[in-house]
Amino acid sequence: MDICIIGGGLTGLAAALPLTETAGVTIFESRPLLGGCLASYKRDDYWIEHYYHHCFAGDERLFSLLRDLGLSDRLEWLSGSTGYYVDGTIHPLTSPIEILRYPHLSLADKVRLGLLTLRAKRLDLAALDAVPASEYIRKNLGESVYASFFEPLLRSKFGDRRDEVSAAWLISRIAIRSDRGVEGERLGYMRGGWHELVDGMAEEAQKKGAVIETGTPVTSIRRTGDAWEVNGRRFDTVLATIPPQEIGRLSGMEGFAExxxxxxxxxxxxxxxxxxxxxxxxxxxxxxxxxxxVTHTNFAPRERYGGEEVVYLASYFGDRPAPNLKEMMLSDFCRRFSVPKTAVHWSELAVERFAGPVYTTGFADLIPAYEEHGLYLAGMFSRPNYPERSMEGSIAAGQEVAARIRGAVQ
Incomplete structure (x- = not known):
């Protein structure tokens, strides 16, 4: 049996590992590098991810995968401090004292915000799927907490769609990030970078016979009798990890979720x-x-990065990024933080059109099944990644769809 996996990100690689035990597997990855949003740059003497990543204490599938790959000893737990930049001033918000000193929320606002953080893990997310996050915060925490704290965060992440985002996403995000101490949030990171996980998965899959073709975008998917043709090549089964609507576009088939x-x-x-x-x-x-x-070297030790400070500037967009975005971001950053251009050793801009779903109200009803129209679908849009995407969710989606495929062919 020959299986085609479209996409060499975490979900595709996680699915490939068990599928290679019973079938021939070919992975088509459109980009030169594997990993999707977990891909990394290679600097002179270190690796750094294109997009900042960390894991959480409950990521059991990730931990199991690291054990299987012999990489558990590379996982370390670090403290992630937080702050808010308001009116040109940096306000640290990590310790209880710093939070109490924050001038842009009243004491009552801070108490309400703290209580929500404590309750977040116990709230029924299914009941919040149809409730806009903005409405929920205004109703439960008040207008001032929304305007001073949450609205800027929602605006920077979702832009004009911020009022469509569900409370299920927001509460899930608060809950997953509530593992905090006085030194900050407890977050997991791979010593040496997450490229070790990506490389480890790819090497193990290839060891088991998988063929991985990078720089190979899929341009056509066509049903031919009881098989499929992908880029004109025959496969018995196709697993797509790209957005469902893209599968509809490539195949000419209707009925895929938008x-x-x-x-x-x-x-x-x-x-x-x-x-x-x-x-x-x-x-x-x-x-x-x-x-x-996001100052990565205020999280992982600076000496691992050639003595450089490594900083991410995170931006989101709808249909397409703004023209000259790299110049705009760098210029604003240097001006705002008084950084001379000579202090910037290097800069790279990674752009991903389908970086992640927008968890709008009613998103739960859009989640596709693992099998639709004779194809298998899994990725950031799958149920394990709802209502907040994560490495854990992407690995779970890959493993679950692989079990579904193996069950169908046995």
Whole structure:
């Protein structure tokens, strides 16, 4: 049996590993590198992800996969500090004292916000799927908390669609990020970079006989009798990890869900200085061409990166990124944080049109089954990634769809 997997990201690789035990597997990846949004740049003496990534304490499928690949010893737990950039000032918001000192929320607002954080893991997310996040926050925490704290975050991430985003997504995000201590959020990272996971999965799949073709975009999918042709090549089964509507476009078939997606443009910068006062994740309340400044080397040790500070500027877009976005982001960053251009050692901009679903109200009803129209579908749009996408969810989707395929052919 020959299986084609469209997409060499986490879901595609996670599915390939068990499928190679009983079938021939070919992976088509459109880009030169595997990993999807988990792909990495190779600098002179270190690797750094195109988009910032970390894992969480409950990511059991990820931990099991790392054990199987012999990579468990590379996983480490680090503290991620947070802050808010408001009116040109950096406000740290990691410790209880820092939160109490934050001037843009009243004490009552802070109490309500703290109580929501404590309750988030116990709330019924299914009941919140149809409730807009903006409506939920206004009703339960008040207008001032929404306007001063949540609205800028929603605006920077979802732009004009911020009022469509469901409370299920927001509460899930709060819950998953509530593993906090006085030094910050407890987050997992791979010593040496997540490319080790991607490379480990690819090497194991190839060891078991998988064929991986990078730089090979899929341009056509066609049903031929009891088989499929992908780019004119015959396969018994096709697993697509790209958005369902793209499968409909490539195949000419109707009936695939139109999953709302957004794009991401993430600039990575190598600097000679720290500009966020030791803070890992700095959200931007002030209007800027990016919504957060994520200083990776305030999370992972700087000495691993040739003594450079490594900073991400995170930006999201709808149909397409703004023209000259790289110049806009870098110019704004240097001006806002008083960084001379000579302090910037290098910069790269990664752009992904389908970076992730927009979890609008009613999203639960859009989630496709693992098998539709004779094809298998899995990815960031699958149920394990609802209502918040993660590496854990993408691995789970790949493993679950692989079990479905194996069950169908046995």
């Amino acid at each position: 999953i709302p997606y957004q794009g991401a443009a993430c600039m990575t910068i190598g600097l000679d200085r720290d500009v966020t006062n030791g803070i890992y994740w700095l959200n931007m309340k002030d209007t800027a061409p990016y919504g957060a400044v």
